[in-house]
Amino acid sequence: MSAAQQDTRRLPPSGRDHAFAGAIRHSRRVRFFKIALPVLSLLIAIGFAGYSWLLTPASVVIAVDGSAIRDGKIVMANPKMNGFTSNNLPYSMNAARAIQELTRTGAIELEEIDARFPIAADRWATIRAEAGVYDDETNVLRITSPITLTTSDGLQADLGPSEVDIAAGELRSPSPVRIEQGGSTISADSLEVLDKGTVFVFENRVRMQVDPRTVNGVGDRAEMQDAGQ
């Protein structure tokens, strides 16, 4: 017999009542924990999800207008995320909605993405896309819809679904891409942007069209039209 049982038998009647009371207290405690523990774990899960969303790379600040929990997901209204790339230039990523599974942290679904990330100290690119998934552990944004990318110096790019490694300033777009700037266009079946946006690799059926008039006359294009060339 376990020690407890021996004790009760040897105890005088009042001892037995005392032990019995102990047992009741014990079961009440058990009942309490039976409820408390799941609630506690739920709270921890939410906390952890929120915490990991907030934590992400240390230098990321996140503002969320409002959030709600609906069928096991946190839905955040227009989240705004600002951070710094590896050569500490600022980037920002906003979305209409961010949805994060309670159970699966790290993958945050974003809708109507509007991201802005630096190419050089004085040049940046903005990315607009319908939908994507942001992995805050690897700081990679996987965009699942067509993308329009524009840069501060007048470049306009239409890409298909792509993967953007924000911190490293890299982009991989395996589907057809078309880039236009100042009268020149480049199209290809795929594009990779590497080394912090300084190396562009176009592959398969690369075609570049240049209209030197607009490229040379980089000035005001309208004025070119008036010149009636």
Add this chain to the structure above:
Amino acid sequence: QQTQSNFGGLKISGDQPIQIESDKLEVRDTDGVAIFTGNVNVVQGPTLMRAGRMTVYYAKGAAGGAGAGAAASATPGSGNIDKLEVDGKVYVKSETQVATADKATFDMGTEILVMTGNEVVLTDGPNVIVGCRLTVRMGTGEATLDGCGKGGQQDKGGRVKMLLQPKATQ
């Protein structure tokens, strides 16, 4: 000795649209270089050039655009290119003349195209001239073909082989 001929057709004029096709294009913005590789095909008006690879060097600082932007502005005819280097079996064709060589360089500043190789062949209608170094002033279209020197094919003064079709000599 040298052979003068008017390679009139071959002009990369500054104002005609140009189309470049290739299997791959790599733009290295910081190095100021755009490298077209694989079935490179450049067309401007009647002038056509084919090669295995074409490297466009654009003037430092002038490009400044984002990578692709730099590529867009790093093309023949646009303001800020330094020079083009073409290799891997170069074939250049204009309305009347065809030139083939192993390598070609085109300096945008001086507008001089230099084609070199073990056998640089310049065909003008039925006439065929073979040498080792063809220099074409794109502005005037004036072409000079140097023969292959006794030593390497680069030095001047070698013999030029010329095949003239009698009917062709007006």
